[in-house]
Amino acid sequence: MKKAIKGAMVIAFMTLGLTMKAQSCSNYYPMKKGTTYELKRYDKKDKLESVKFYEIVASSGSSATIHTIVTNKDNEEIINAEYEMICEGDKVSIDMNKVLSETLTSSLAKSGSEASAEVRGTSLVIPNNLEVGQTLPDSDIDMDIEAGSINLNFSIKNLEKKVVAKESVTVPAGTFDCVVIEQHTETKMMITKKGTVKMWLAKGVGVVKQEDYDKKGNLNGYEVLTKFE
DSSP: OHHHHHHHHHHHHHGGGOOOOOTTTOSBSOOOTTOEEEEEEEETTSOEEEEEEEEEEEEOSSEEEEEEEEEETTOOEEEEEEEEEEEETTEEEEOHHHHHHHHHHHHHHHTTOOEEEEEEEOOEEEESSOOTTOEEOOEEEEEEEEETTEEEEEEEEEEEEEEEEEEEEEETTEEEEEEEEEEEEEEEESEEEEEEEEEEEEBTTEEEEEEEEETTSOEEEEEEEEEEO
């Protein structure tokens, strides 16, 4: 069951940086079928923690289906799932309740655990155009897991999300002109942890770099775009 919970937590944290581009309705992230990209996550000592691989397996003028595979530092698969991004007027959204519920249920079944899971929360929403000073919608995810007499709750809140700058950043995949987004996070599983996430997003590419800090401003880890094709 620990692997299942860890997988759900990983995909929940993935949503911190998720925004989506549709060629007909947004400026961020590709939606063309066949596009692939990879991000690698490192701890504060530059040691590899995970690799995230994404492929757009289907697309239309208003939505895209993304297949993602996440492996840990030992190249063991911890997530293999698909999710859909939908263009809605002047914004793009993703229903993480469905993604997390399906991922968690599948993981629990594979682990042989007699457990059930319930996922609640708001859809992630990002406007199609981002400007410095712009405030973005908050989002939250809440998960309840029951395994026999054990009841676990995990939640994550993304708060005070704001576009703070425009910068050029160089990563293994290249050099990109980005908007910089900062947001406060609150995660709870037994205890509550607060921190800050800083993201660099490039037009037509998406998340190029992300840094995570604790409440004192110390770096916890970071991820960078390593491939984009």
